[in-house]
Amino acid sequence: MPHGAVRETARTMVGAALIWSLVLLAAPFLSFAPGAALPWGVGAALLMGVFPAVLVFWLERRNDLRRLPPSSLPPTVLGTAALAFMFQRIILWLQGPLALSAAVFALLAAAVVLLIANAFTSWSWLDLSLGAGAVILGVTTALLLPGLWGSLAGILAGAVPAVSLAVRLRHGSPRTRLAAGAAGAAAGGGIFLWLLAYAS
Template sequence: MPRGAVRETGRKTAGASLIWSLILLAAPFLSFSPGAALPWGVGAALLMGVFPAVLVSYLQRRDDLRRLPPSSLPPAVLGAAALAFMFQRIILWLQGPLTLSAAVFALLAAAVVLLIANAFTSWSWLDLTLGAGAVILGTTAALLLPGLPGTAAGILVAGVLAAVLAVRVRQGNPSRHLAAGAAGAAAGGGIFLWLLSYA
């Protein structure tokens, strides 16, 4: 892969990883007190958001990463999804925050959608993440802050992520970016909201 393409892929992976890290960091605060929620959020964000992206970036720079078939998940997403399955067991075993479990399931749902979609086309993990993040982070901000400030914060967060997606829609293949973002909002965001109602 050309060096410029690797750099661009790295930027997209870093952007998606940052959004999922924020989602995983914030989710436990919806069901646990701040003192109990912080270790869960930091651990989840580092394990599933930061670690896979850093590892893949390191391996790509050393040219030690084997290429995967076009229909496969990107390596960072594959790593995050594998770790998500293990982390779900930890949440259940230690009776962790169910809202964090909802966020982890949202990540898995978005990854499954990407896996299926990329068997037929080439969607971007960043586009799916922006769609899911607009729903999840917008809802989380609205629930964490009471009253009007929470509503305003939720709208602002969702609006910023939607605006980033809108910028991407104007580049390259607009329908592909839009479809991926909508699928991320429906799958990742939808699963999160559904599970949140039971948490």
């Protein structure tokens, strides 16, 4: 793989991992008090946000990444989705924070959209993650911080991924990136908002 492609793949993995780590870290605080929410958030962020990206990056560096059966999902997304499905069962079994369950379902919804879309085109996991993150992080921040300052913080938290996506529109195919970001916002963000309405 050319050096530029390796750097782009690494940037995509790190960026998507950061977005979903922040989403999963913050979501439990919508359901639980801070002391109970923190272990859930840290555990979810490390397991589904950080671990798959680090593992895939390490395996690729060693040239030891086994080829999986044909799939339009990158290895990082496959691993993240598998861990998300298992973690969902843990949340339900241990009666964990339902807002975190909503965030995990949002991640799975974004992965399913990527799986379907990449059978016909080539979308980036980072673009979908930025779209979903703009909705989820904006809403989560606004709900966690009351009043006007919370609303302003929510707008800022949602604007950062949105601006990052806008910057990425200048590279590659703008329409493809915009479509992926919009799909991430609709699928990931929409599922999160829908399930969050039942999580309180």
